[in-house]
């Protein structure tokens with residue numbers, strides 16, 4: 360279900376992204392520059408706006424710059440192929456951006472004295488990082504791990520909707536969204552662990568787990 364959403368959302372975005380990618384390449388902009396600039400934009404949105412309580416502005420700025428994550432890969436493919444460093448940079452910058460988003464949310468909730476919300480944001484930060492780490496480690500060991508109900512896009516959407524609703528005065532929305540996200544992120548870690556376990560068993564069936 361999550362995969363179907365991602366694939367169809369991505370297909371829809373492609374028509375918008377490709378002309379922008381072509382124009383940027385013509386202007387001499389590199390995919391790696393877009394990767395870094397997108398991350399800086401997310402940092403500004405999250406830390407400069409979200410952490411100070413400008414939740415709607417923060418979420419909108421983060422959304423615009425998070426979407427540039429679709430642009431860098433498209434540019435790389437258009438300009439003759441992806442690079443190993445580009446793939447490494449893209450994934451590493453995703454972690455920086457996600458940390459800023461959940462760090463900003465935790466900081467703002469702390470300023471509001473919402474300790475339950477802070478705890479939820481920290482669980483989301485840790486579990487979200489673990490979701491990505493498990494995949495990176497599996498891929499490093501030659502396996503695949505493209506599974507799970509709460510991949511990055513879903514995680515950002517959930518915190519974004521919560522942030523915007525709270526910014527629009529639906530006060531408990533962000534805290535509820537964060538606890539929901541904490542649960543689905545932990546579940547996703549389990550899904551990925553199980554997926555890797557099954558692959559490892561198939562690759563080395565005679566070895567002890």
Ligand SMILES: CCCCCCCC/C=C\CCCCCCCC(=O)OC[C@H](COP(=O)(O)O[C@@H]1[C@H](O)[C@H](OP(=O)(O)O)[C@@H](O)[C@H](O)[C@H]1O)OC(=O)CCCCCCC/C=C\CCCCCCCC
Pocket residue numbers: 365366368369372404405408409410413414417418419421422425426428429432449450451453460463464487490491492494495509510511512515516518519520521522523
């Ligand atoms: C107080 C401040 C609050 C701030 C809240 C933040 C708000 C953010 C709100 C919404 C943001 C939604 C935008 C989401 C854009 C995400 C783009 C994205 O991630 O694209 C990349 C994704 C996957 O590409 P990769 O395979 O290159 O990425 C991998 C991924 O990161 C893996 O992560 P993992 O799942 O493992 O954790 C890493 O492991 C791997 O390293 C990495 O390479 O691309 C896609 O396939 C999905 C494309 C979907 C496009 C999303 C379209 C969304 C549509 C509309 C967004 C606008 C919504 C507006 C409403 C906002 C409501 C809040």
Ligand SMILES: Nc1ccn([C@@H]2O[C@H](COP(=O)(O)O)[C@@H](O)[C@H]2O)c(=O)n1
Pocket residue numbers: 390391392394428429430431432433435440441442443444445446448449
């Ligand atoms: N600076 C970059 C960024 C990305 N890539 C390649 O694109 C893949 C990700 O594609 P997205 O559309 O999701 O951004 C990534 O794995 C790399 O192969 C790149 O080469 N340089």
Ligand SMILES: [Mg+2]
Pocket residue numbers: 427428429430431432449
């Ligand atoms: Mg990208």
Ligand SMILES: [Mg+2]
Pocket residue numbers: 428449450452453
């Ligand atoms: Mg990225």
